Amino acid sequence: MSLDYVKFTPGFGKFMPKEYRDMVEHGPFGKKTSVSQVGTFKEILEEHPMCAGCAMTLFIRLAIIAFPNPEDTITVGTAGCGRLAISQAAIPFVYGNYGDQNGVASGLTRGLRLRFGDKPKDVVVMAGDGGMADIGFAQTLHSWFRKEKFTTIMLDNEVYGNTGGQESGMTNKNQVLKMAPLGKKFEKMDMLGMAKVAGCAYVATVVPNNPRRVESVIKKAVLVAREIGPSYIQAYTSCNIEYAIPTDKVMEDAKTVETDRYKFSEYITDEAKEYLSQLYGYKEYLPKPAAAVEKK
Amino acid sequence: MYLVANIDTEICAATSCKLCTQYCPEANTILYDNAAGEDKGFKYGAAYVAVDRCKGCAQCVWVCDNMAKHNAIKMEMIDQIGDTALTENVTYGEKTSTAILANPVRGQM
């Protein structure tokens, strides 16, 4: 894991596939690239078998573009739709057994710190709502209570998409699904509340119909996890198959859901604010000047 | 045959808003050529689609019609589209990319 791992062995470059050469020569490794520049550089994510028009795909694409140091990042995932794409990026991907992702990421993060000391190596978990809030619930919560320093991202499509439409803890009450024909009997779980109680230093909700906001929260979450503590992002990433959303209406749905019940929210501890403003120049978190406070 | 997205260079180059590029769910699919439309006096380039990666979801059409309000993208049958961009003909440069257009349906040149 370093800038060197993407380079060609001398003399072998010309035998490599075009996509690989483009990625080494015109990819984002070691550079500052942003969502607003997409289309002008080769993205790390390659082709994958996720469904056409899937919002989760778009979110994963944006998240990978947003990683502050892609060459020093490892992703961790598990069973579910997202891993079909996350594993097709030129970033080392570790597959945890279903629900084990935050346990695997805990060990990995600690190991990387032993091996590389203070040199930042970012670990980012991306998994579905079923894998995170149901099957992996205990491991997710415990990693937060233990203050493990990595980022957890829930790809919340409010259903078990990969296995054909069972309800998850994150499905809304009364929602009827293919494998929940009577409708769900209880409320959507408050994972955001639990993340705060368990001690996450940065918690945000986001919807991919605002790509630059996705970029911004991912960057902050990864940076906070480097030094301050666990960070959690919950992203609404609709399943157009199980929720029967026509693919050209996926962003319309995202907009509606964002307005109705998935508003952007951000929680950040004072310690994380100070760290982001001091080390990474986030002006929004600078302490308010005393004069402005007095004016009130 | 199947549908892929096709961007009208002239309509796009008139505004160059770069919205659809950020909303396509597929990576490396809607690309951006800073020099597109230069011959017609446009300054900021235009987006184009590497059709071999396009899954035909039409999300870009919704974004261009409803968010950008430019109506520059249409879904077209791959065998009717004429010469277009394909990944193998794309060259990346300093903060831009260009494609030599070719017939996307092999064997029917």
Ligand SMILES: Cc1ncc(C[n+]2csc(CCOP(=O)(O)OP(=O)(O)O)c2C)c(N)n1
């Ligand atoms: C231990 C174990 N149990 C069950 C499964 C079967 N399985 C694969 S994907 C999946 C559901 C995934 O749902 P979710 O985590 O919400 O992700 P999504 O596919 O919706 O993104 C299940 C139950 C498995 N792979 N491993």
Ligand code: SF4
């Ligand atoms: S099943 Fe749903 S979540 Fe999974 S790839 Fe398809 S649309 Fe996306």
Ligand code: SF4
């Ligand atoms: S949204 Fe439309 S006008 Fe804007 S860059 Fe895309 S094709 Fe061009």
Ligand code: SF4
């Ligand atoms: S139709 Fe879908 S996959 Fe094809 S270019 Fe448009 S947004 Fe991308």
